[in-house]
Amino acid sequence: MAGGMAFVELVKDGATGLEKLVLREAHGCSVEVYLYGGQVIFWENEYREQLLFVSRKASFKPPKAIRGGIQICFPQFGNHGVLEQHGFARNRLWSVDETPPPFPATTSNCHIDLIFKQSPEDLKIWPHSFEFRLRVALSPTGDLMLTSRIKNTNADGKPFKFGFSYNTYFSVSDISEVRVEGLETLDYLDNLQRGERCTEQGDAVVFETEADKVYLSAPPKIVIIDHDKKRTFELRKEGLPDVVVWNPWDRKAKTILDFGEEEYKCMLCVGAAYVEKPITLRPGEEWQGRQEISVVPSTFSFLLHSKASCGFPGAASEF
Template sequence: MPVSIPLTRFQGLDALELRAPDGACATLLLHGAQVVSWRPAGADEQLYLSPQSAYATGQAVRGGVPVCFPQFGSRGNLTKHGFARTKPWQLVQAEVGQDDALAVLKLMDDAATRMVWPHTFEAELSVRVAGTVLELELACENHGDAPFEFSAALHTYLRLTHSMSAALQGLDGLAYWDAAAKRSGTQGDEPLGLDGELDRIYQGVGERHAQTEGRRLMLSDGARRLQISQQGFEDAVVWNPGETLCQQMEDLPDSAWREFLCVEAAQVLRPAQLAPGQTWVGLQRLELA
């Protein structure tokens, strides 16, 4: 029988400590439905969390896996990355099963969200941890009587320990928009390394290729290999502020740019369209190889 997981506290905020029977664990805040820690069974921390992050109502937490919804970045009239990452989410389910630990949180429209985004919706984030795998599934349902569109991302901060040798493979041949350089391009055969500011949106990462459900990316960092895959999300954002921008960010130490690489499952370049009653689902899967 599944065992319920009680609420705990993390940096003064309500949280859930998901611990699978094999020892794999993840920490999930109700604030923003944000995963702030993931430790696979027998392994170290895999996510980066800034030591200068704010933990307060209405404040975004820097690191972990922020949920960007219903807007990505500044591509719209809402506050950057939308309101979901700074809102309290409701607990739907949290339990330990025979092989895993699972939590489900939801966010529904209220008077505050309708003032800035006049739509009736329900968003749901499911987080599952087991063994060497972390799965995050974001869903959105249109509860209104008119269609709407949105963009979204799981803004995953992956911790690096060997930044100068870190390399992301699997993007070869994909077109991208480089927001830092303000130009488009196509990724060559070479792995993507960390060498200054990175801000690219890669197209078609979530499309089907042969018999797979999309591309499988591989982040190499010293001896570590982390496999990254996604479904539903069509794009992938690869971001790192680089040294100059990092020093201008109040919630990051000056040298923090060497400690993480964001690889984000995203729906950005072609926003999701939802008719009344329809549901959209996107999944990101991380596996320590």
């Protein structure tokens, strides 16, 4: 599972009682993945800076999904029918995959493999059999890669349809100083307008109010530029045509029980997704989707402002 000075270990978090896998590369970059939800919660660079946002009010007790990190939304994105919001994968217990199939070659041998299968209770609300395999990998330079493979294992010969998203909560210095590039001129579904189809008019996506959008047929790479931190996240994707963008802003933030009233200022949710047209899998077929994130210094030079810190500040021991 690891090579060189990189390592992977399974530990129990003393504060939450949840099991997690810790990946650490030789240069000090690290990732923590909880078996609950198959969820990446922490991603830390070599300077011990947390790159993902986790709310101070996040619940780590089932059946609540953990507010932050990278949530796995399956078998749907959004709130439709009898399924819970964003499906059930993000609040179920996953297992370590002891016999994963070959995955595409990566630049990292520091990785973990998880698997999630439906329970009898899940079959009552979504009557389909599947195997969901997830690989989380950390490159020697600190890039974070998630690869999902979903297989239809129905014995009755029936296909099924599903939606998917990596809801990725990025930690930012000040949402009003953040811009997302690569989505300009694209059509998007505005969930604040009952899914109305609109077209992005700006030369970049900036934030002055609540945003809840699904950008359609997005390019394979987009960037999230944090001016104050002089830091840029590069998000690359394969097999996932859409991109979700969300920030609740002040009024909505006050209505979310597991989210601080002021935390909207220091987070932005952006993730590769498959939303507009559901994926259809026949029995025996498998779908694969991949998201990779790297961090590079921004080419922009702005005066740094003193900002109050927000979001979860440190390692899991501080829960």
